[in-house]
Amino acid sequence: MDKITDFINNQYKPLQVKDFIADATHLFLDVPYSHFPILEQDVFLGSISKEDADIFLSTDSINDHKYNLNRFFVRNDMNWFDVLEEFSKNHTNLLPVLDDKNNYLGFYELDDVLHFFNETTFVKEDGSTIVVEKETADFSFSQICQIVESNDAKILGVFISNNSATKTEITLKISQSNFNEIIQTFRRYNYTILSEHQEDAYLADLKDRSDYLNKYLNI
Template sequence: MHIQEHIITNIPVFEIKDTFEKVLEFFQDTTYSHVAIVEDGRFLGVFSENDTAALLPSTEIEQFRYELEGFFVRRDTNWLDVLESFARNEANLLPILSEKEEVLGYYDLSDIVTVFIDTPFFTDPGSILVVATGINDYSFSEIAQIVESNNAKLIGGFITDTQNDVIQVTLKITTNNYNKVVQTFRRYNYHILFGNSDDQFLEDLKDRSDYLDKYLNV
């Protein structure tokens, strides 16, 4: 997947020798979280909009040299790593550096999310299934095997949460044999957190519960 076509080249970078006057204007005129700071054309770091609250326009950027954040991506960084960098740094703008540490441009978070949404995971027909298991038990190859052993196809999957030694994986699978896939995951001790297709297991429980209610009311 090529995301280089989304490189933005008309967003400014600022020299460390400058004052914050134009930086403050930039943040006032946009909704971006960060902007790149350079020294003699070479990347030094990014300055955060969160740090502008008490700044005067006449303040020199040089005074904040050691408070700049150092995150960036390269032109050949793949789109998943770009997304991860956005998330890890709580940013919506990422500078892209050349091998000479020059700023080639930026990625805008909304553009990269659009690329993600256009992947087959979202565009191809199928059903969403969210499963959870222990981190030490997690195996994506096992997940794929469970899906495919029931004559279904795994369209895509990714880790959507990790906490308290439990990993959550969101899957998209073809709709054929969906309920068999769900039941097999249960047999392998996966917790089913979400499914957007009718789950026969839950339907059976509901039917049995309804039957029991009727029996007790006789």
């Protein structure tokens, strides 16, 4: 599998702060980016947004608006999940990449990082996804792993998909083995199953009982 740094892109040179807003506007007509990096010689200053480029006077220099630049970036040693989080936090489809000495190395495109995500075990390997929820103070990853592995299955990926002061939602992908037993074990440990599964014998039994009750009441 490729490393995420293999996706650092230098297809387009960053704009310089001495360039004009018109240069940014013309660039955004040619590329589908929401932002684009701005340098002062070799020093990264931030990124201009397409929205701002459309508002500012085309005859202005970028330097006239350098305090409006967006200063988000990622480091080249950040893992792909943190990079994906930065895309979401900053509502962008382009992230400048700097090294530990703040040298500009290029940028990541959102589509490339999503492609990288699609090649991870979490997405690529065959398995089933379960979404469970438990009191925030009571859940632990070690317990989740123990529940899955005690049923002769393996965890292919797990992450917290929602979190509050009282409840934590966990999404996990597991190898397809003893799936119904895993679901029932989570329930015995007081996890709520948020996802729906055809293999869930408990819900199937509830449906059968409900159908029987409705049939009885309609007699």
